[in-house]
Amino acid sequence: xxxxxxxxxxxxxxxxxxxxxxxxxxxxxxxxxxxxxxxxxxxxxxxxxxxxxxxxxxxxxxxxxxxxxxxxxxxxxxxxxxxxxxxxxxxxxxxxxxxxxxxxxxxxxxxxxxxxxxxxxxxxxxxxxxx
Numbered sequence: 001x002x003x004x005x006x007x008x009x010x011x012x013x014x015x016x017x018x019x020x021x022x023x024x025x026x027x028x029x030x031x032x033x034x035x036x037x038x039x040x041x042x043x044x045x046x047x048x049x050x051x052x053x054x055x056x057x058x059x060x061x062x063x064x065x066x067x068x069x070x071x072x073x074x075x076x077x078x079x080x081x082x083x084x085x086x087x088x089x090x091x092x093x094x095x096x097x098x099x100x101x102x103x104x105x106x107x108x109x110x111x112x113x114x115x116x117x118x119x120x121x122x123x124x125x126x127x128x129x130x131x
Contacts, residue, residue: 063098
């Protein structure tokens with residue numbers, strides 16, 4: 001029984017760690033991955049990231065971290081796979097709401113995430129906002 005609880009807790013923690021991809025899946029209403037955009041398309045969108053979008057992204061990031069923390073603490077109490085799934089669904093829905101509340105849609109959030117990982121110009125803009 002202890003091994004099952006440990007496995008479920010670890011699974012719930014992984015749920016929270018994968019938060020960057022999860023909001024898009026929750027919005028789509030299923031967990032099957034959609035085909036990814038071609039790198040060139042993502043780079044083109046990344047070049048168009050505005051300062052206002054980066055500010056909204058920073059707001060969403062803060063809120064998402066809070067949601068992750070909340071659900072990580074709840075993960076310690078899960079005892080079954082169905083509870084893990086339920087926790088994941090609730091967390092995903094909350095993260096989508098936080099993204100929308102910040103003024104972005106999930107696609108914009110994912111595009112900015114990708115841009116921050118690959119585009120030095122966007123990285124510099126984001127660093128400047130943080131200062």
